[in-house]
Amino acid sequence: MRDPFPAFRADRRPAVFLDRDGVLNEDFGYVGKVERVVMMPGAAAAVRRINAAGHFVFVVTNQSGIARGLYSEADYFAVRGHIHALLAGQGARIDAERYCPFHPEGTLDAFRHDSPWRKPRPGMITDLMASFPVDPKRSFLIGDKASDVEAAAAAGICGHLFPGGDLDAFLRPLLPP
Template sequence: MRKAVILDRDGTINVEKDYLHRIEDFEFEKGAVEGLKLLAELGYIFVVVTNQSGIARGYYTEEDLIKLNNYINECLEKEGVKIEKFYYCPHHPEKGIGKYRVECNCRKPNTGMLEEAIREFNIDLEGSFMVGDNISDIEAGIRAKVTPILVKTGHGMEHIEKMNELGVPIYENLYEFAKDLKKVYKNITI
């Protein structure tokens, strides 16, 4: 089994911009690249699970999303980091258009994307994390039985009170989470 960090994309890896889909609008969140590099050194693999209701609403296409995700991976690979796979939910139950207006099991906080990643990459639930900036990320992590982590980037600050109630660890960004996790590994003797 493999240990993984399952990541939300918008507000966690990249700066939150409503319905981001253009490469020219993309920018990494502070500490994201450094955090991913450190987590990779600790032996984690990465998968992304992202709600993309902009597709459902007709703001951009699945092809636009795939193009941006490929660009993100190209940038990260130059830094020695690889996202194994980007899973995305293109649906919205109320605001979707046509085939995208459905109740699905992939839209977080549902666990469809996480379950698919867990199966496909043989992910060790006990040793893995779901990191995101939104309550839906945290709820999906809890439901999928991986340890949830909230980052304060993106929408994270809006959910601090609820996370404190749930006892969910909170970090400034991915890098601060990775540094803390590295300390844990230093204290483990094999």
Template sequence: MRANLYDGFFIDIGVPADFERAQTELPERVRRSAVFFDRDGVLNIDKAYVHKVEDFEWVAGAREAIKLCNDRGYLTFVVTNQAGVARGYYGIEAIQTLHDWISRDLAEIGAHIDEFQYCPYHEEGVVAEWRQASDRRKPAPGMILDCLKGWPVRKESSLLVGDMPHDLQAAAAAGIAGHLFKGGDLLSFIRPLLGANSGLIGP
């Protein structure tokens, strides 16, 4: 028999008082900071309504930026307006196919997106099914809020990277920091935003 010293968080739930304490402390301990990325213009070159794999071109340092977020323990999300669906340029299936390809391409360097969120609605769309205003379309914060509801996100230390003012407006409406990416190397841009901190909750 051997034992190891451990100085991290620990609760013995063998007694009622500690079990009760665990109900509030454990959810807080598993919360993680998150990075929300806009897609077109941040992760890939914006060529207007990109929906085909052959038209997708990574922004310099984008894959590496995602991997850095993963390695630092940040939850990593994509939140993207996709009005091309409402405008009749492509269907929902094209978005899913492209996002599946992005996931496979990221996996080749050991990176991943935890969840893709997209909004196909636009109030001026030509496709009736998608022609409406939506609280998920940036600058509304719906996509961000859905991630906050569905994942254990530590909101106060989370951030969004976008290339348009409406991205930052959505971040502000959701109560997280927004940062405007004006091009260049995304890894170099995001590294100082993460600093030396981990996205994981501390002891």
């Protein structure tokens, strides 16, 4: 098995992993339609701040609404594109995103299983760390649920529980000046 964290890479950068619903956008429960997207206050400013610091910005999001048949993968990609476009329109950039459409109690057979990518498991985070030159010692996750913070710990990075409100104000003390 390949070591996902090689001992030395000169190009390593810290990463900030963000949950989507409840961190970047309001969580109204199963946000699977563009019309339901309401960005969190300070979301674009927070992502711009991370970009300016030279950190990777990654989104890691459970999307069990797909497994439950509440919306399709095409709907998920439409919402994802809409959020990325809203952020880009304000000068903010997401570097990559991973999603987990699986749930062991899903109603759709194709998505009914227990995936290692489903938080609180770390699969989405470790996949991104293996795909990009991430410095895990200087990386962290912001999530709105205990399962997000548990996934961060399982991946060997720090996790912070976002209580809602202004994401940029929450992020500011977490990034070095």
